[in-house]
Amino acid sequence: MTEVKAYAATSPTSGLVPSTVERREPGAHDVEIAIEFCGLCHSDVHTIRAEWGQVSYPLVPGHEIVGTVSRVGKAVQGFTVGQVVGVGCMVDSCRECGSCLEGFEQYCEMGNTGTYGAVDRRNGDTITQGGYAKAIVVDENYVLHIPEGMNLAAAAPLLCAGVTTYSPLRYLDVQEGDAVGVIGLGGLGHMGVKIAKGLGATVTVFTTSAAKADAALALGADHVVVSTDAEAMAGAANSLNAILDTVAAVHDLNPYLATLARDGALIQLGLPAEAMPPIQPGLMIGKRLAYGGSLIGGIAETQEMLDFCAEHGIASDIELVAASDLDAAYDRMVAGDVKYRFVLDVSTL
Template sequence: MTPGHSSSPPLAKSLPPVDGREGHEQRLASGYGARSSNSGLVPLTVARRSPKEDDVEIAIEYCGLCHSDVHATRGEWSAPKYPLIPGHEIVGRVSRVGSAVDDLSVGQLVGVGCMVDSCRECERCLDGFEQYCETGVVSTYGAADPRNEGAITQGGYSSSVVVDRRYVLRVPTNLDPAAVAPLLCAGITTYSPLRHFGVEEGDVVGVVGLGGLGHMAVKLAKAMGAEVKVFTTSEVKIAAAKELGADDVVLSKDAASMAAAEGSIDVIIDTVAAPHDLDPYFRTLRLEGALFQLGLPSEPMPPVNPWTLSRRRIAYSGSYIGGIAETQEMLDFCAEHGVVSDIEIVSAAQLNDAYDRMVAGDVKYRFVLDTKSLPAPAAKADA
């Protein structure tokens, strides 16, 4: 974490707090985003709608940088509609609320994660699994917003955002707000499968990879009382893993170390986003163990041998972020146990370098944008 940053910075100058209600004018917000797949990140201005009755306007203070932001802005997963402002790890303070909002107040510290809406009617939404909405979740950026005349959602590399109150999270005030931002993606992405498996004291959790997701998996599993083993291909990460709280580190390229770990782990959180053979990791699981695949390689993975799964009734599963209630539960859990992300603060002018460093794996462990560094909005909106 960059020393010297304020834990409670002032609201963005371009968005003073107003005890507003719906009917007020839309506002222009400053931002940084991409104009094309090869433009890099450049200053942009976005028109934020006036809060409707259920809306909350947030003056953004910090926004985490996720590797998926790189893929999205560079068009590596699909062809987005440009201009595109990324960012789905948002922390800021309420600046205006709609007339039906009585559970959030101006000045309150809040967060917004990877989604800003869903159908709210399907079985999954009603059960608190909005991330698996049958109609399709509305992502924080790059998605058609059905409740805003089909406008494209624009994300958190911006001075403000307007979000329906049902998708706004309460940020505990005892945590550093900058270090909370990555919890809204990396934190909930690792918390959800750990909770789904029911990790508790006495369990052994394996973590494959020690990046943004992996370091959160270590911290959360330890806070749940588990013993943690980190798998890494790099000897230089042994000390880093133990500093984070890992009880043991296994060099996955060393056959003897992998053999010694066989049958010793209850659940594995796999965060590696490059193709890799899973069979060696399956062999480290106990009877009825599970491996959750969180890393999403852009190329096919080697095939899984079903015999490896069958011999110990092993489950191979995926997981995608978490619902709103579970994300709030995660934030409250982190507040209780003092868990936050290890971060490096960057300015808007450093965003393109930060993207290159993320691709090179040169970050411990998450970058966070300080929105005070954003330029003033232009007179006309780009998005």
Template sequence: MTPGRPVPPPLAKPIPVERTASQGSTLAAAYGATSPESGLLPMTVARRAPKEDDVEIAIEFCGLCHSDVHATRGEWRLPPYPLVPGHEIVGKVTRVGSGVQDFVPGDRVGVGCMVDSCRECASCLEGLEQYCERGNVGTYGATDVRNGGSITQGGYSTSVVVDRRFVLRIPEALDPAAAAPLLCAGITTYSPLRYFDVEEGDSVGVVGLGGLGHMAVKIAKAMGAEVTVFTTSEAKFDAARDLGADHAVLSKDPEAMEEANRSIDVIIDTVAAPHDLNPYFRTLRLDGALFQLGLPAEDMPPVSPGLLIRRRLAYAGSLIGGIEETQEMLDFCAEHGVASDIEIVNAGQLNEAYDRMVAGDVKYRFVLDTSTLQKPSERADA
């Protein structure tokens, strides 16, 4: 299996394509952080001229992910500043390099959490670029080795240039704004469900009902599973059922958790705060698995090995998905009418949206309308 999607057969009639010439880089309006305490500020970023295999994209929408908050505020590690976040990008192709045959100007496309990888290791050759043995190149805050070692800048911006191998096609059936979070929240939950081969009749548990959790519910239901949402708030029961969940369990109620004993095949845990996993392992059947998707900044309570041993349970992690699998996910969502529940925000609302994400005050994902960004200045900040 080769990285990325295969090039389709030639079209019957060639489509005129604007090819890149020897232009220099262009400037794009953006919002980013200059320090952990700065908040998000208007700035201008430089985008390279498209090279032979590059696709230039005019960004229409970019999802806001909780990991953007962690990154810009330096809560995981101190990133290189200035930093423009955003890895749930949807827009239209404006230019393509001379070697690009699978995209043309006007195509609606997406860019997710990574924009490159080594393309040579066993993981990359298997289509698992997210597990690149040399480290994939993140959409923002990463060293872009193939492009002079510059720092990548993300999708809170009016444009971006990305190698065609890391560009996704957005199906026409998907609303472009609601499709943006699929490029992170969608693939992050789809990948472990596919890895576990979830199908009709299986029982899926979802821990947490935020941006990731609500996508896990929708995708698992579309796969034909019976879905149980575990939540610490009884107030979320109705929301869980509105999303399609069959059951809702109050996880802090020992009796309710006991009733769920041995009822679940696979659990998707989306909570990004430290929490005790042992009660959830007790709800799994023989050969069940719990996939950890949330990444707490602090240590988790210890897991009891006895719970795993007595039912041959698996405790696993999962990281987004490869490019081919992400395209598969987009096509699956288009076929089954699955999209994220979103609230669109303008550039001036970004800092408020970050605070609301931290407070859990969003159903279920914010999406930035990049048409509200200012015009770029004459000089790049990043």
């Protein structure tokens, strides 16, 4: 075992405090990564504050990891020391079920192993610990290549926010000229705009705040609709082929479903903590609409997304934070005071 510096939560109310975490010695198929940057995801906040259920403490969060390979196991084929790599939201899965064999490890029928807070499949007594740390050891099958030339800090959020929006757009086979709506303009929403534009779509952003209109247009959106404006929503009726809903607060989906054209689909990405208002079946039946959900992406699809973003010059809009400012950054995330993702500079640990 190797002990490395980290920042961890020790209780739901402790905040993030200096700590250490033990990393295993690299096995035959392991890659050891010296972490340089780690994105801050809103799910980190929910998890360490025990808002999504029971947590095993101490817990080191972080699943948007970018760094440099420092050691590799003797059987590793795809990575060498010095390469820039990434690790996203999962570090293992059963590798045997239909989903895993088809490249959808995120939907592993036995449950994928999260990068932090999950029972380690190698050692059932160990809880995985994430990327707010100086180093991590991950099986090579769950490590990604970061394309040359990408800004490493801005690439980190792609490993969660990027693939979470890319995957449903690919599933829906969004093509050049399609019309895509994005509900919400936060960490997920701003990536949805950029990736949909990269695919050649016309993009409409739905926001409750008229003040966000200029920001949405600056990101590449073609249209902005203030969702509290009934006249504006009526004007968008039957205009969209697909919608990504990135909002994690409770809201009524029916007005957005009305903006879909026949055979359109709304994909839920945000995860509200409470039940949503019911969907009106008539809206769905009358235009053969679909309502679905999507969870991150598989390993191959995540690599595809990274390569796509590199080719199209897409990266997350970020603000770098030091380790000592993590708690303040969390409070700002909860308040919606970030454009659009925080990234931890691991050199400050």
